[in-house]
Amino acid sequence: MTRPPSDKNLTVAVLGPLGTYTHEAAYQQFGPSVEYLEKTTIKDVFDALSSNADLSVVPQENSIFGSVIETYDVLRGADPGFVRGEVMLRIQHCLLTRQGVKLHDIQTVMSHEQALGQCQRFLKSHLPLATLVKTSSTAAAAKTVVDSPANCAAIASKICVTLFDGLTVQYEGIQNEASNFTRFFIVVKDRKASFPSLLVTELRHALIQVSTQTLPGTGADISQLISSLNLRVVRLDRRPAVTNVPFHDIYLVEVQDAERYKSVLEWTSEVDGAISRIGVLGGNAKLIGLW
Ligand SMILES: O=C(O)C(=O)C[C@]1(C(=O)O)C=C[C@@H](O)C=C1
Missing domain, CATH: 3.40.190.10 (Periplasmic binding protein-like II)
Structure with a gap:
């Protein structure tokens, strides 16, 4: 290092x-x-x-x-x-507009898709007819509203009102849940x-990419591969592998065990060992995080 x-x-x-x-x-x-x-x-x-x-x-x-x-x-x-x-x-989302705009004027709401998703309930009840436009980030939406027609709004952090001139907060805390x-x-x-x-933390986390052989019926299946890790799985995500084999996925497996592994060294060698076990079973595994 x-x-x-x-x-x-x-x-x-x-x-x-x-x-x-x-x-x-x-x-x-x-x-x-x-x-x-x-x-x-x-x-x-x-x-x-x-x-x-x-x-x-x-x-x-x-x-x-x-x-x-x-x-x-x-x-x-x-x-x-x-x-x-x-x-x-x-995260406390706000509905931001240019100054002087009324709720009934708003026809377009821009934001990052995560923010639009987190505020679905508010959008449905307060602006059911508005067109939703995805932007690269919440702050990008706020910045765009400054130079857009008055009927545009953004979902973003309150901080944006201090960063971009001419914006005001119409509603605060508009996400589906307060927490x-x-x-x-x-x-x-x-x-x-x-x-x-x-x-350097005491969390003892690791993130591992895991996938099976591309040819169906060869090597261990995904449940065998994940259980062979013999580590506490705390999150599991799955994305298509984007190869010419349809429905072949990559699993992103997050493991954590601060209780069992007090030292970083012990944790690191346990994770490295788990990854080699997947190789022995004919699967693919790559360590992409350790913290
Ligand atoms: O657009 C932003 O402000 C971001 O930082 C992105 C992002 C996300 O992708 O989740 C971050 C936190 C919130 O959940 C909404 C948006």
Whole structure:
């Protein structure tokens, strides 16, 4: 492992523009002394690890709307980066418009698909006829509303009102449930990449890509592969493998066991052992996170 960069020199890629929840989550973890790189899409945030970012922060799952598909679509790939930490953020969505706009004027509501999904109930009851437009992020929607016709609104964080001139909060806390949290992953380039010591945790998590042989009927099936890990599975996501074999999937298996594995060394060797067992059974497994 190379020497960890000092916090002052750290560059952290986030979904932009500034004002997104991803930026807020990264700021909660790393504060004002690091440099934030604003990227247009979640894929771009991951890709920044191959150019100028030391770390990337990406949304992983929301407590109302579930897994963030764009993130898992990168995590299922050949070079997905390596998860080294997590941050949890409370999400309070607001309906933002230009000043002077009334609720009945609104015909278009823009936001990231996660935010539109988390606010479905409000949209159905207050703006049932509005056209919903997906944007690359919540803050991108807020920024667009500033220069759009008055009948446009955005779902975004209240912070956007202070960042983009001319916006006002029409409604606050419009998500389906008062309690709303998004969990974010902190990602580095690969397992060998350095990471700040503040990310060393007691959580004992690992994230593993698992898939069966592509030819049906050869090798162990997915339930045998996952049970051969012999680790406590806490999350399971599945995405198509995007090969020419239809319905061949990649499973993203998150395991955790802080109770049983007190030392990092013991945990790491247990996870590495579990991955080799999958290979012995004829499956494919790749470690893509350890924190
Ligand atoms: O658009 C943003 O503000 C983001 O940071 C993305 C994102 C997500 O993809 O889940 C992050 C947190 C909220 O759940 C809504 C949107």
